[in-house]
Amino acid sequence: MIGVFDSGFGGLTVLGALTERLPHHDFLYLADNARAPYGARSPEVVYQFTLEAVEWLFDQGCPLVVLACNTASARALRTIQQRHIPHHRPDRRVLGVVRPSVEALAGLPPGAIPGTTKPSLVEGLVAVLGTETTISSDSFGIELRKLAPRLRLVQQACPLWVPLVEAGELDGIGTEWFLHRYLDPLMQAVERPRRILLGCTHYPLLLAGIQRIVGSEIEILAQGGLVADRLADWLNRHPEMDARLGRQGQHNYATTDDPNWFSTSAQRLLGQKVTAKQVQLGNHEKGQWE
């Protein structure tokens, strides 16, 4: 079973792409709706909440967890991978969405080994849009400088886009104004970006409006498909992990808030029947994990 974690509903856009690309694998999606959104919280709080979610997914029998949340990937993944996993869960793996996104942004094909295969885009300007916490972490910048040091990156925080999506305000004059608010600085600059990455899983729901403003010359990358392609490739290169994952095509859902409300919203987004169960995170005694 592959665990997929997001603070809320946004990660369902990634889950949808994953289940399409890996239709026989089992998935368990966990949404921390009771404490969402994570995008404006401090790094320490994001780390603590993400670790609780990852540990819960491990406990349910997931040897592999994908953080489908950019804020969690940007703020918690590295510490979990480098400090928590080696000491406490050496047989488990956690992957994020930042690294595959940056590879796609630089045009590195799935499966290519950085250093041997050259990214197709090595110069010029690209852009990432994300939440305040994601952008201020500079996670996309750190990864991109390793992969394509001469490719320049402009990063733009878009604080109101998640609330707009969660309020169902996908178009209209007010929404358009707040699309312009964060896109105009990119579009009115002397040099426009060649590619724009939507570095938040909610943003693809605003894609039509974003595309209208940036025009057809600039390529817009959403994360669902590119993360799915790269996870499939990662599993090919890690057959020992792939062998541990269930293959009955089962999809399960858990939320920290009301499961009926979650199921109704998730069904609308995914277009298929969802029956979620409610779980509690953060009620473990201190010291259980450390």
Add this chain to the structure above:
Amino acid sequence: MIGVFDSGFGGLTVLGALTERLPHHDFLYLADNARAPYGARSPEVVYQFTLEAVEWLFDQGCPLVVLACNTASARALRTIQQRHIPHHRPDRRVLGVVRPSVEALAGLPPGAIPGTTKPSLVEGLVAVLGTETTISSDSFGIELRKLAPRLRLVQQACPLWVPLVEAGELDGIGTEWFLHRYLDPLMQAVERPRRILLGCTHYPLLLAGIQRIVGSEIEILAQGGLVADRLADWLNRHPEMDARLGRQGQHNYATTDDPNWFSTSAQRLLGQKVTAKQVQLGNHEKGQWE
């Protein structure tokens, strides 16, 4: 020490009015920033989070707690008052902001005893604006029907106003559009409300724009002052409680997220020095309170 609880920063508008009205009393303000905002969460989650906050304030030595959060007052106060306090904390009191707001909406002066003093407004239409969870609870409607059964109430949820305030978007075309989005249904109706209550502690920060749209003929009530007047009156009528409250004029602050970030934001809102400390809620073992 009087405990004042809000999910985030909004309750500081109430705290400011309380400390001005009761300058010699000690206050402890608790903000659950790590899990804010509460406005779209399920009633069960709001109840659980609020109970954790109230119990923490009791443990710090507050015999009296004010829920300065409308969502918490609407969704958790009654159950805490009727089920939790009598069995577990019979010597403590928790008050909310819904009841005093409804008294002010109906024009009942502070200290008046419902049933003996008549509200000044007994007929016509009034309005409440609030978060989705507050409005769908119908808490303002339930209280108002008890107090002034012939006064009619229209309730309007304004889901984007809290995110707009938290993003610092207090004016501009986008904000104005979303002010109109929720106010136009009231202003374009056949009968306009005579008074509008801002039933969310964030909304006073949008007051200038709201007033511009509704005009000067409609009275707008913000909660800070009216809650302060009614708490002062309540303490006069409950001298045994008032005697238990410290009077060194001390103001203390606690948050569940980063205390430096909280202090900076709170200082800007209150115009005075704030040094917050960080606390954890929700890590108690199950069964400790029930």
